[in-house]
Amino acid sequence: MPRASHAPLHLAVALDGAGWHPAAWREPDARPGELFTARYWTGLVTEAERGLLDFVTIDDSLSLQTSRYVGPDERTDQVRGRLDAVLIAARVAPLTRDIGVIPTAVVTHTEPFHLSKAIATLDHVSTGRAGIQVRVSGRADEAAHFGRRTVPGLRVEDLATAAGQPARSTAEQPWVKELFDEAADYVEVLRRLWDSWEDDAEIRDVATGRFIDRDKLHYIDFEGAHFSVKGPSITPRPPQGQPLVAALAHATVPYELVGRSADIGFVTPGGADDARAVLAEIRTAQASAGRADETVHVFGDLVVFLDDDPVAAADRKARLDERAGAEFSSDAHVFTGSPAQLADLLEEWRDAGLTGFRLRPAALPYDLEQITRHLVPELRRRGVFRTAYEASTLRGLLGLPRPANRYAVA
Amino acid sequence: MSTSATPPKSATPRKQIHLAAHFPGVNNTTVWSDPEAGSHVEFSSFVHFARTAERAKFDFLFLAEGLRLREQGGRIYDLDVVGRPDTFTVLTALAAVTERLGLTGTINSTFNEPYEVARQFASLDHLSDGRAAWNVVTSWDAFTGENFRRGGFLPQNERYSRAKEFLATAIELFDSWQGDEIAADKESGTFLRDARAGAFVHKGPHFDIAGQFNVPRSPQGRPVIFQAGDSEEGREFAAAGADAIFSRYSTLKEGQAFYTDVKRRLARYGRTHDQLLILPAATFVLGDTDAEARELAREVRRQQVSGATAIKHLEFVWNRDLSAYDPEGPLPDIDPDLGEHTIARGRAQVRMYRDPLATAREWRELAAANKWSIRDLVVETGNRQSFVGSPATVAETINSFVQTDAADGFILVPHITPGGLDVFADTVVPLLQERGVFRTEYEGTTLRDHLGLAHPDAHSDTDAHSDADAPAGRVAS
Numbered sequence: 001m002p003r004a005s006h007a008p009l010h011l012a013v014a015l016d017g018a019g020w021h022p023a024a025w026r027e028p029d030a031r032p033g034e035l036f037t038a039r040y041w042t043g044l045v046t047e048a049e050r051g052l053l054d055f056v057t058i059d060d061s062l063s064l065q066t067s068r069y070v071g072p073d074e075r076t077d078q079v080r081g082r083l084d085a086v087l088i089a090a091r092v093a094p095l096t097r098d099i100g101v102i103p104t105a106v107v108t109h110t111e112p113f114h115l116s117k118a119i120a121t122l123d124h125v126s127t128g129r130a131g132i133q134v135r136v137s138g139r140a141d142e143a144a145h146f147g148r149r150t151v152p153g154l155r156v157e158d159l160a161t162a163a164g165q166p167a168r169s170t171a172e173q174p175w176v177k178e179l180f181d182e183a184a185d186y187v188e189v190l191r192r193l194w195d196s197w198e199d200d201a202e203i204r205d206v207a208t209g210r211f212i213d214r215d216k217l218h219y220i221d222f223e224g225a226h227f228s229v230k231g232p233s234i235t236p237r238p239p240q241g242q243p244l245v246a247a248l249a250h251a252t253v254p255y256e257l258v259g260r261s262a263d264i265g266f267v268t269p270g271g272a273d274d275a276r277a278v279l280a281e282i283r284t285a286q287a288s289a290g291r292a293d294e295t296v297h298v299f300g301d302l303v304v305f306l307d308d309d310p311v312a313a314a315d316r317k318a319r320l321d322e323r324a325g326a327e328f329s330s331d332a333h334v335f336t337g338s339p340a341q342l343a344d345l346l347e348e349w350r351d352a353g354l355t356g357f358r359l360r361p362a363a364l365p366y367d368l369e370q371i372t373r374h375l376v377p378e379l380r381r382r383g384v385f386r387t388a389y390e391a392s393t394l395r396g397l398l399g400l401p402r403p404a405n406r407y408a409v410a
Numbered sequence: 411m412s413t414s415a416t417p418p419k420s421a422t423p424r425k426q427i428h429l430a431a432h433f434p435g436v437n438n439t440t441v442w443s444d445p446e447a448g449s450h451v452e453f454s455s456f457v458h459f460a461r462t463a464e465r466a467k468f469d470f471l472f473l474a475e476g477l478r479l480r481e482q483g484g485r486i487y488d489l490d491v492v493g494r495p496d497t498f499t500v501l502t503a504l505a506a507v508t509e510r511l512g513l514t515g516t517i518n519s520t521f522n523e524p525y526e527v528a529r530q531f532a533s534l535d536h537l538s539d540g541r542a543a544w545n546v547v548t549s550w551d552a553f554t555g556e557n558f559r560r561g562g563f564l565p566q567n568e569r570y571s572r573a574k575e576f577l578a579t580a581i582e583l584f585d586s587w588q589g590d591e592i593a594a595d596k597e598s599g600t601f602l603r604d605a606r607a608g609a610f611v612h613k614g615p616h617f618d619i620a621g622q623f624n625v626p627r628s629p630q631g632r633p634v635i636f637q638a639g640d641s642e643e644g645r646e647f648a649a650a651g652a653d654a655i656f657s658r659y660s661t662l663k664e665g666q667a668f669y670t671d672v673k674r675r676l677a678r679y680g681r682t683h684d685q686l687l688i689l690p691a692a693t694f695v696l697g698d699t700d701a702e703a704r705e706l707a708r709e710v711r712r713q714q715v716s717g718a719t720a721i722k723h724l725e726f727v728w729n730r731d732l733s734a735y736d737p738e739g740p741l742p743d744i745d746p747d748l749g750e751h752t753i754a755r756g757r758a759q760v761r762m763y764r765d766p767l768a769t770a771r772e773w774r775e776l777a778a779a780n781k782w783s784i785r786d787l788v789v790e791t792g793n794r795q796s797f798v799g800s801p802a803t804v805a806e807t808i809n810s811f812v813q814t815d816a817a818d819g820f821i822l823v824p825h826i827t828p829g830g831l832d833v834f835a836d837t838v839v840p841l842l843q844e845r846g847v848f849r850t851e852y853e854g855t856t857l858r859d860h861l862g863l864a865h866p867d868a869h870s871d872t873d874a875h876s877d878a879d880a881p882a883g884r885v886a887s
């Protein structure tokens with residue numbers, strides 16, 4: 001069933017532990033004993049690269065994983081513990097060539113100066129394939145790991161009755177808005193620091209003995225409500241100029257962060273109409289931030305259980321749910337079916353305006369291999385996915401130009 | 411205590427030498443003007459450097475840290491290499507292209523938080539299969555603090571109190587997982603054996619934190635701990651808990667004095683001499699003959715000290731703008747400004763001149779006696795290379811320094827990036843190996859194995875001998 005538009009779509013996978021289903025680690029091909037090894041992550045990212053995906057994201061948090069919104073759950077039947085995502089990305093980058101790597105970092109408790117140079121360095125070690133997914137932490141238990149600030153934390157009564165998603169009302173509370181405003185400041189600092197060295201600042205002028213032209217290094221002099229940062233960065237401008245900034249968003253306040261600050265938003269619509277509504281909000285936020293003429297990619301997030309036989313996919317989910325002792329729920333749409341059925345859905349949502357998709361494999365490596373070995377060929381048959389990597393940087397893969405330096409005088 | 415267990419001198423086996431490679435830094439030791447000099451930021455330079463060190467069976471690679479670009483006279487200092495990558499990120503990437511080489515990062519305890527640093531080091535240790543080390547430094551200046559949320563709040567005398575508590579807290583976090591919590595048993599559905607894995611509570615003047623650490627115990631238990639401070643407090647901090655010291659004393663006499671001083675402090679903490687390694691920074695210049703090496707060393711020093719650099723170097727002592735002086739002319743006859751040091755910011759070096767008036771007097775006398783210009787003086791007195799000679803001479807000197815307790819080994823700082831280590835690897839290392847004082851193959855897999863350090867025990871039983879699982883690398887008494 002050919003469609004009117006054949007705009008190519010972008011495809012990413014979100015990697016987390018043994019997959020997004022809490023019982024995924026018990027699957028026959030799961031390798032739960034290897035979650036804390038380089039080999040495990042290298043294997044997954046290499047597989048994603050074999051499928052010519054645009055990028056992988058690597059999830060992270062500053063606390064143990066939990067099934068509750070209000071704090072740790074003391075469960076022992078699910079994966080607990082994780083490695084620093086930026087460092088996982090750094091470990092796999094030299095062993096891959098083309099795929100983008102976007103680790104997650106919590107911005108609420110960390111230093112923008114450190115994260116800026118870390119991502120600049122990730123961009124150097126991957127020669128232009130780095131990004132960062134910024135995450136706001138509103139959890140009291142994470143704040144207590146740092147002891148520098150308290151956050152009210154989500155309370156049970158703030159939560160939607162339907163499990164899975166905090167109510168909108170929570171996300172609109174003033175303290176939440178403040179955390180997101182701080183995140184926007186944080187991203188602004190990241191970006192200014194990435195530009196704080198002009199590309200040709202290093203001159204190595206033997207005649208005058210000068211290694212750099214210091215007029216091409218810039219103080220960023222950021223002063224905000226939460227912190228001030230002087231600059232310049234200690235790390236020269238990364239190969240992409242600006243590595244990509246991504247954020248996951250479920251509500252107006254985070255949509256505004258995407259509109260103001262991000263290159264990629266990950267959103268969780270339930271259907272094509274919902275996707276249109278979310279897109280409208282983000283485009284409005286983008287315009288009011290004065291970024292109407294910039295490309296902000298909006299990717300739909302989906303959790304996927306994929307099998308050639310749709311019944312097998314549904315059975316697999318049922319089996320995993322039974323092991324977990326609860327029906328799986330997620331902030332994102334949960335898809336079970338065949339790769340061809342998923343391709344239909346992606347095309348429909350793409351027609352609603354989404355430019356790409358970030359698939360969350362329910363089980364690793366199983367659903368990742370379904371994506372790279374079955375979904376990708378299916379999309380290719382439809383003429384909507386690449387047959388070879390067409391660019392050597394992540395910006396290039398996403399059709400984004402290398403931006404001019406904000407401090408350079410033309 | 412431990413003295414009775416020490417065998418008589420004659421029976422002492424030859425000490426094995428430890429060698430490490432310091433990636434060339436952002437100071438004038440590094441010669442960037444040489445045609446051979448490559449990038450300080452591109453990953454390929456780090457790969458070259460690390461692979462040379464690993465080919466030569468070095469214990470580890472070392473990265474220094476500075477979190478604000480240096481300034482002099484209120485402007486960014488432009489005469490030395492400027493710019494470096496993020497330490498954790500580049501070390502972890504290097505773990506992908508090396509197999510055994512230790513990976514040591516300098517990370518300060520002032521502009522970081524224990525939970526984050528502990529998870530970064532634990533992650534590096536996992537992702538390198540047990541090769542992480544942490545050089546704990548105590549940056550103090552408000553100047554650097556301007557880049558951080560925290561700002562420059564820390565009075566100088568609180569540096570070590572924060573550093574001590576920072577390290578103690580990080581160790582509590584590393585030890586909050588004992589190593590046997592992960593069952594990952596698909597059959598029974600038990601992933602964790604202990605629901606409270608990683609639980610910690612720390613209440614102190616600097617950190618008041620509690621919760622659960624989210625990185626399971628890493629292969630080395632915790633990273634190897636280095637210390638690089640030199641003050642009384644710094645030495646005591648090292649004696650109390652560090653595994654190694656990165657020192658600045660690479661001459662025989664100074665090295666022996668420092669070695670004796672620091673090792674003597676160990677007994678107070680119930681520790682033995684082999685539990686704290688002394689590894690000075692050392693530079694080298696090699697030639698076919700000693701005479702050729704000496705000639706080359708002089709040339710390198712002239713590359714390191716341009717006229718402009720010589721003036722800037724004098725300003726550290728004079729604490730004044732001396733840009734009007736001719737580097738090929740005589741030293742200033744005005745005296746140093748003894749007020750607060752304002753001329754150079756962001757470097758530890760200025761603290762080396764504790765009596766600027768005396769230094770200035772001494773330098774003037776030296777210059778007058780030898781008819782030296784400003785540049786000559788700096789070339790002759792600053793930046794003296796530690797080891798200059800033929801490979802045989804350098805190998806013999808290094809070995810004798812180690813055997814006579816001026817050091818347990820050296821952290822070598824080449825002056826060319828990234829190839830400056832190659833000649834040492836190719837010519838000196840084989841001679842040390844022939845003498846039987848340096849490994850020809852890695853015997854273990856972790857950095858603790860290379861350094862002969864015991865693997866720490868999270869169960870913190872003080873009687874290590876009762877531990878049936880004592881790793882092979884544990885030093886027998």
Ligand SMILES: Cc1cc2nc3c(=O)[nH]c(=O)nc-3n(C[C@H](O)[C@H](O)[C@H](O)COP(=O)(O)O)c2cc1C
Pocket residue numbers: 473474475476516518546547548549637638639640641642643644645656657658691758
């Ligand atoms: C050989 C050596 C190397 C050092 N390297 C660094 C470094 O890379 N980054 C840093 O911030 N401080 C570095 N330091 C500074 C020390 O960690 C410490 O902060 C400083 O020496 C002041 O402490 P002290 O008063 O105990 O000497 C170094 C010191 C020495 C002796």
